[in-house]
Amino acid sequence: MRWDPRKYAEFADQRGRPFFDLVSRIGHPAPRRVVDLGCGPGDLTAALARRWPGAEVLGIDSSPEMIARARDGAERPVNLTFATGDAGTWRPGPEDDVIVSNALLQWVPGHRELLREWAAAMGGGAWLAFQVPGNFDAPSHALMRRHAASPRWDSALRGVLRHADAVDEPGGYLRLLAGQGLQVDAWETVYHQVLQGEDPVLEWVRGTGLRPVLAALPAAEAAEFEEGYARLLRQAYPAEPFGTVFPFRRIFAVAVKPPAAAAATGSP
Template structure:
C-alpha cells in the first residue's frame, strides 16, 4: 500500500490544523531531542524546528515516498528524516518530546506501543498524539458497508479497519495516568467546508480509501469509487457554500512525572 504525497497534501490546510492544536499544548521549553512519528511529507515536522530551534528534530515514516518528499525540501541541519516502522521504533535516551499526528490509527494494538513508549521516556518528557475519531462517521460506515457487500466481499474482506481502530479519549487518558504521566485528553469535531466535485471522495482518496484502492485492480477501483461517490453525495450533500464534512479527532498531551 503506497502513499501519494501530492494527494495527501490537497487538503493541507485542514489536515495541518489538528497538528498545531496538538503541539500548541506541549509546554516543553528547551527539549534536546524531538521525534515526529508518522511525519508524512515533513512540512509539519519542520514547524517543530521553528518551535524549538535548538532541538534535534527527526521525522520518521514508513512510506519511502513520503520521506523522499520530505528530504527533497531544503531544511536546517538539526532536522532529519528516516524511513522506519513505527511499531518497531523505540525512544532514544535523550528524547524530550514525542509527537504523533494522525498515524497511530494505522497500527493495531497501538495502545501497547503507547505503554512501551511511556515506560521508556524519561522524567519530564512529553508525549503528544492525535488520531481521527470518525470511524463511525458516514464516510467510513459507507465504505465498510460497500466493501462487505456481495459484490466486493470476496475482494475486500479484512482490508478495512473498524470502529476499534482507536480508543475513546477517556481510555487514552486512563492509560497515560496509569503510566505515570500528568495528562490531558480531549476531542474536537472540525466542520470542514470542502469545495469541488465529490470533495469527500477526494479527501478519503488520500487516506482512508487507500487500502481499498491498493487491494483492487484499476478497473475495479474505478467501479468501487463510482458507487461509493454516489453514497457520499447523499450523506454529504453540497450546499451553497460547499460541502460540510464533519471530522472528529482525539487528542492527548502528557508529561511524565
Template sequence: MRWDPARYTQFSTHRDRPFFDLVARIGAADPAWAVDLGCGTGALTAVLADRWPGAAVTGLDSSPEMVRQARAMAGGPPQLTFTLGSIQDWEPQPGPGVCVSNAALQWVPGHEGLLARWAKELDPGSWIAVQVPGNFGGLSHVLMRDLAQSPRWRPALAGVLRGEDSVTEPQRYLELLLDAGFVPDVWETSYQQVLPGEDPVLDWVRGTALRPVMAALPAEEYTEFEAEYGKLLRRAYPAKSWGTVFPFRRIFMVARKE
C-alpha cells in the first residue's frame, strides 16, 4: 500500500493535535533513546529530538515514500535518524527510553501482543506512549465498509478493510499495561473538528482510511467507488455555511515502567 505524504499532511493542523496531547503526558526527563513507530513524514519525530537532545531518536516507517521525505527534511537535529522497516520487527534498545507510536498501531493486526512484548522487554524507567483512532465505528468507516461489502464491490474488496476490531477499548489497554507492571494513564478524546471545503470528509479519508481501497482497485474502478462513497459522505456529514463537522475520537495511553 503506497502512502502520499502530501495528501496525508493536508489536514496536519487537525492530525497533529493528538500527537502533542499524547507526548505532553510523557514524564521522561533524560532518556537514552526515543523511537517514533510509524513516523510518517518525520516532522513530529523531530519534536521528540528537540525535547530530548541527549537521546538517540529514530523514526521508523514501512512506507518508502514517507521515509524518503523524512530523510530529506532540512535542519533536523543531528541525533535524529529515519529507518525503513516494520513496526512488528522493532526491538527495544538497552537503557531507559521512550517508545512513541502515534496513529499507527491500528494498521498492525494483533498489536496488543506487540505492546505486551515491548512492555516486558523495555528496561525500567522506560515509557510507552501510544495513540490510536477510536472511530472505526464512526459513520465514515461504517459507510466505507458497507459499500465495500455490497454486491458490486465485494468480489474485489472482501477482506481489504478491517473493522472495529482494529483497536480495542481503553479499559483493555489499561489492563494490559497494568498486567505488565507499568503505571498507566489511559484516556480518550473526541475532537469535534470543523473541516473546510466542498468534500472535506472525503478529502480526509483519502489520506488514510481509503488507502487500502486505492491499492486494491484499478484506477477507473477506484474512481467509481469513490464517487459512490462521496455521495454517502455528503449525506452523512452535511456541509454548513461555516464548514463540516467531523468527529474524531482517539484513544491514548502513556505508561512508565517502574
C-alpha cells in the first residue's frame, strides 16, 4: 500500500496534537537513543530530536515515500536520522531508551504480541509510548465498511478493511503491559476537530483509513467508491457555518520498565 506524504500532511496540526499529548507523558531525562516507529514524513520525529538534543533519534517507516519526504525536511536536527523498516520485525536494543509509536499499531496485525515482545526486550528504565485511533465504530469508519460491503463493492473489497481486532481498549493495553512488568499510564481522549473545506472528512480519511480501499481499486472505480462514500459522510457529518465537526477518539499508553534492581526488590 502506497502512502501520499502530501495528503497525510494536509491535517498536520490535528494529527500532531495526539502525538504531543502522548510524548509529554514520557519522563526519561536523557535517553541514549529514541526510536519513532511509523515516523511518516518526519516532522514530529524532529520534535523528539529537539527535545532530547543529546540523544540519537531514529525515525523508521515502511513507506519509502514517507522516508524520502522525511529526509528532505528542511533544518533537520543533526541528531536525527531516518530509515525504511518494518515495525513488525523491529525489536528494541539495549540503548533504545525511548520507543514511540504514533498512530501505527492499528496497521500491524498481531500487534498485541508485538507489544509483549517489545516489553520483554526493553532495558530497565526504558519508556514505551504509543497511541492508536479508537474510532473504528465512528460513522467515518462504519459507513466505509458498510459501503464496501454493498453489492457493488463486496467482491472487490471483501477482507480489505479491518475492524474488530484492529485496536484494544485503554484497559486492555494497561493489563497487557502491566502483565509484562511495566508501570503503565493508559487513557483515551476524544478530539472534537473542526475541519474546513468541501467534503473535509473524506479528505481526512483519504490520508489514512481509506488508503487500503484506494490501493485495492483501479482509479476509476476508486473515484466511484469515493463518490458514494462522500454522500454518506455528508449526512453523518453535516457542514455548519463554522466548519464540519469531526470527533476523533484516540487511545494512549505510556509505560516504563523498572530498573532491574527495583523490579527484583519490588521497589518503586
